[in-house]
Amino acid sequence: MQIEQLEIFTEVVRLGSFAAVAEKRQLNATSISRSIQALETELGVKLLQRSTRKLDLTEAGETYYQQILPILDHLDQAKYKALDIKQELKGTLRVTLPLGFAEAQVVPLIPEFRRDHPELKLELLITDECLDLVQEKIDMGVRIGKVSEENWVARPLKTLRFVACASPLFLQKHPFPEPGALEQLPCLNFIAKAEAKQWRFHHRRSGKTETIWINQVLLATHEQAAKSLCLAGEGIALLPDWLVQEELQNKRLLEVFPEHDVLYLQAGNQIWCTYPNREYVPAKTRAFLDFLQERLGNKKAGKTPA
Missing domain, CATH: 1.10.10.10 (Winged helix-like DNA-binding domain superfamily/Winged helix DNA-binding domain)
Incomplete structure (x- = not known):
């Protein structure tokens, strides 16, 4: 054998x-x-x-x-x-990432990482499906929200801020509303997320928190589609800040509730780097984790343990 x-x-x-x-x-x-x-x-x-x-x-x-x-x-x-004794990163690093975050935040950084480690082959499994790291032989993953899988180490990368936004055209017809108005106004949402039907609003000054069952008129399987529909004036969408940063800056989208922190109910707002719970974390995994932390995350988190 x-x-x-x-x-x-x-x-x-x-x-x-x-x-x-x-x-x-x-x-x-x-x-x-x-x-x-x-x-x-x-x-x-x-x-x-x-x-x-x-x-x-x-x-x-x-x-x-x-x-x-x-x-x-x-x-x-x-x-x-x-291999790590040689202090050279070689072999293959398999990483799974959610689609929107990968395209907007991680993929643009890959050329820099490759320049530092030219002998390391990267396999980027870009999907919103929660792949099993062990069975799929994946070295690390990026997860948004809650990490419920057992036998994984979850290391916080960054806090995710959501923005409730709409196009200027939409807001001409529906001037900036109160959160409760979303029970009647058209909203854009995601098919796969049960918690997406409820949005939680926290007013920063008063501390008041309320949960709204939104009026879902258009559902998509991915946030990029919701963004496109939002730009077209089809409704209000709750989207990650990194996805709409450029559109907010050039006023193609406007933040609807700037005095509120808005989240999907029970969805969580933390982005995690995860890897199998093993006695030894390979140098290639540690290098990529630390690279993402340095470029995207909280500087105080420190280095990944060996």
Whole structure:
């Protein structure tokens, strides 16, 4: 049994097909199939149930998969420790980031990080889906709001400020309202966020807090679409400040409730850097975490522990 066979097996489970693994490894699908067959022959059990449409783990395959994951993880950690002795960042760093934040805040910084670490290959998994860091073999992730996953270390990166905004055209028709008016005025929102139906308003001077069930007239799956609709005068949207910074500066959008702090109810306003809870954090992960902290976050947070 070879380590490569185990790695191929876990990749097939994770990616769901021989073809996907073959493409990733720049091999043909037949080679991947033969590797799995050789592993099954050596073990004397069937690991995968193959059909024309998909691959499923057998009961034995599921047990075997769960047992070898921590073993492969320990081998990776041993490799990282050995590489870090050389004090050179090499290999591949896999990072998952939410789409809007990645495009607006992180991707523009990547060339600078690459200049500092030219030997390090970056894989940016930009998606709003909450990927499992361990099963997907991801080194670190950026999360907005609450981090509920177990066995992850969550390090605060920065506080997120939301802005309730609208276009000048919209506000000509609906002059700056009080928060309660949002129960009737058209609002733009997100399909996937149940908490997005309620916006919480905190008046900075009086300290008064109120929660409003907004009038959702247009729903989108992503904040960029809500921003575009907001610019078109279709309603009021509650968006991250980094997404609308330029539009607020050039007055294409106006802040509707400048005396209030506004949040989605129970959504949280913290941006986190997360990574698997392991005994040893590889130097490549520490370097990227510290880089993001220096460029985007709270300076007082300090360096990532080894």
